[in-house]
Amino acid sequence: xxxxxxxxxxxxxxxxxxxxxxxxxxxxxxxxxxxxxxxxxxxxxxxxxxxxxxxxxxxxxxxxxxxxxxxxxxxxxxxxxxxxxxxxxxxxxxxxxxxxxxxxxxxxxxxxxxxxxxxxxxxxxxxxxxxxxxxxxxxxxxxxxxxxxxxxxxxxxxxxxxxxxxxxxxxxxxxxxxxxxxxxxxxxxxxxxxxxxxxxxxxxxxxxxxxx
Amino acid sequence: xxxxxxxxxxxxxxxxxxxxxxxxxxxxxxxxxxxxxxxxxxxxxxxxxxxxxxxxxxxxxxxxxxxxxxxxxxxxxxxxxxxxxxxxxxxxxxxxxxxxxxxxxxxxxxxxxxxxxxxxxxxxxxxxxxxxxxxxxxxxxxxxxxxxxxxxxxxxxxxxxxxxxxxxxxxxxxxxxxxxxxxxxxxxxxxxxxxxxxxxxxxxxxxxxxxx
DNA sequence: ACCTGAACACCGTTCAAGT
DNA sequence: ACCTGAACACCGTTCAAGT
Numbered sequence: 171x172x173x174x175x176x177x178x179x180x181x182x183x184x185x186x187x188x189x190x191x192x193x194x195x196x197x198x199x200x201x202x203x204x205x206x207x208x209x210x211x212x213x214x215x216x217x218x219x220x221x222x223x224x225x226x227x228x229x230x231x232x233x234x235x236x237x238x239x240x241x242x243x244x245x246x247x248x249x250x251x252x253x254x255x256x257x258x259x260x261x262x263x264x265x266x267x268x269x270x271x272x273x274x275x276x277x278x279x280x281x282x283x284x285x286x287x288x289x290x291x292x293x294x295x296x297x298x299x300x301x302x303x304x305x306x307x308x309x310x311x312x313x314x315x316x317x318x319x320x321x322x323x324x325x326x327x328x329x330x331x332x333x334x335x336x337x338x339x340x341x342x343x344x345x346x347x348x349x350x351x352x353x354x355x356x357x358x359x360x361x362x363x364x365x366x367x368x369x370x371x372x373x374x375x376x377x378x379x380x381x382x
Numbered sequence: 383x384x385x386x387x388x389x390x391x392x393x394x395x396x397x398x399x400x401x402x403x404x405x406x407x408x409x410x411x412x413x414x415x416x417x418x419x420x421x422x423x424x425x426x427x428x429x430x431x432x433x434x435x436x437x438x439x440x441x442x443x444x445x446x447x448x449x450x451x452x453x454x455x456x457x458x459x460x461x462x463x464x465x466x467x468x469x470x471x472x473x474x475x476x477x478x479x480x481x482x483x484x485x486x487x488x489x490x491x492x493x494x495x496x497x498x499x500x501x502x503x504x505x506x507x508x509x510x511x512x513x514x515x516x517x518x519x520x521x522x523x524x525x526x527x528x529x530x531x532x533x534x535x536x537x538x539x540x541x542x543x544x545x546x547x548x549x550x551x552x553x554x555x556x557x558x559x560x561x562x563x564x565x566x567x568x569x570x571x572x573x574x575x576x577x578x579x580x581x582x583x584x585x586x587x588x589x590x591x592x593x594x
Numbered sequence: 595a596c597c598t599g600a601a602c603a604c605c606g607t608t609c610a611a612g613t
Numbered sequence: 614a615c616c617t618g619a620a621c622a623c624c625g626t627t628c629a630a631g632t
Contacts, residue, residue, distance in 0.1 A: 174615090185413055190461070190486070195604085195605065196605085196606060197604085197605075197606085198605085205616075205617095206607080206617055206618080207607085207617070208607080208608085208609095208616075208617070208618090209615075209616050209617075210614080211607080212615060212616080215546030216606080216607075217606065224508040269485075270482055270485070270486075271536055272537075273453065273481075273482070273485070273528075273531050273532060273535050274482075274537065275536075275537070275587050276536055276538070276539055276595080277537070278536050284555060284556075284557065286560075287557040287559045287560055288557070289560075290559030290560065290562075290563060291558070291559040294559060294562070294563075299565055300562070300563055301566050301568065302568055303559075303563055304563065304567060305570075305576055305579060305580070308532070308538060308576070309525070309580050309583065311523070312525060312528040312529050312532055313524060313525050313528065314595090315528065316485075316527065316528030317524050317533075318487050318523040319528075320520070323485050323486040324487075324488055325484075325485055325486065325487070325488055325489075326488070326520060327488055331533075344496075345495060345496065345499040346499070346503070347499045347500075347503040347506060347515075348495070348498075348499050348502065350502075350523070351502060351504070351506075351512055351515055351516065353512075354512055354513050354515065354516055357514060357607090358517075364517055366518070367517060368517070368521050371521065371590070371591065372585050372587070373499070374587070374590065375584070375586070375587045377529060378583070378586065378590075379583065386596090407623085407624065407625080408624085408626085409623085409625085411626075416599095417597075418597070418598055418599080419625080419626085420597075420598070420599090420626080420627085421596075421597050421630060422597075423626080424595085424596060424626090428625080429625065429626090429627075447620095559609080595632100596631105596632085597623085597630105597631080597632080598629105598630080598631070598632100599626105599628105599629095599630080599631095600626085600628095600629095600630100601626105601627085601629105602625105602626085602627080602628105603624100603625095603626095604623100604624070604625085604626105605622100605623070605624055605625105606622095606623085606624105607620105607621085607622095607623105608619105608620085608621080609618105609620085609621105610617105610618095610619095610620105611616105611617080611618085611619100611620095611631105612615105612616080612617070612618095613614100613615085613617100
């Protein structure tokens, strides 16, 4: 059905995956579709709307289809939250351009609200007081998106190897805690393990909030 | 002292505060300094370096000057971490354009490393095993920057009032947890309170990691 | 040493015009 | 209904030239 719009969206997603978010210009998308840039404006409102649609497309694949949900739903609340968190991280790793967009646009599309509803449901089952559920949903999602964004943007790859030339002078001089921790400062090659440990801690935090 | 470079940096910061990050173009900065765009390239390497310098400027004001640190340092570890977290949130609220930059650039400048060192020091004092300190620093900073970024970018202002036209059909239909939580879905006007509650939870998480 | 003019290869978007 | 051409008001950056 509205084939043209889907075609535009596919082109934009392909360009973002290949060349990053900066590569997604109306002109580049138009060229890939085989049309002049102005022709796009019949089908998408403008660039902002196109970016929204791109995020929406990713979010729609985040959860299993509605049908299979209430049928099985086998896991405990914490396993359901962990699974969703891992899915978000995997999505951002596959499509790093999505990270900044996830932070800037509120979750108003049906798919986004559906994901939030899954989290609410798990938090309720965990025993979190209704009053506290929205806050803990925001805490959890902030952490998960923040971790994934940091990972793909390179914020975690600072450590001390210092890729930029921040001319030596002090290897650790003036930073006593860094000096003491030198054996542990190398960034773990396996951020998946760190993500799991963090997730575990945050799920315990939720458990603590439930038993209060 | 390289007056010209400082002048350029001041101009860029002023424009960012007034018109947002998109307003910061080499051409706009040059015009404010009273020079042609190409003259800037003598003093800053390019736009990326200018953006780095802008973040660096904010970070340099985040901590009290080095002198006063080891003299007093009156508070407990958790109060020190909370104070730093509040300072980051206040900084991002005052300069919302900094939020995306904080996520994309690693903390390699001396000021950034100094802030990380303060966190390391507090975590050590809390009793966190050395091995776990860097992970928990990343967990804490990810949450703090993520919260501030979400707040200023409007990610938290989704709730349900739905500012965009996502044509009704279901007020809560199909979202059972949302339905149950309706009384609690309105976004708290006071995000400071939510930030404090989150911070409290995360500091307890650290305490738990310390006693393991 | 510091700055300028002109140019290159781009942007998003509007508007009148075509079929 | 859908698309195009030309234009407007922008970008970052390079390069040769000026003082």
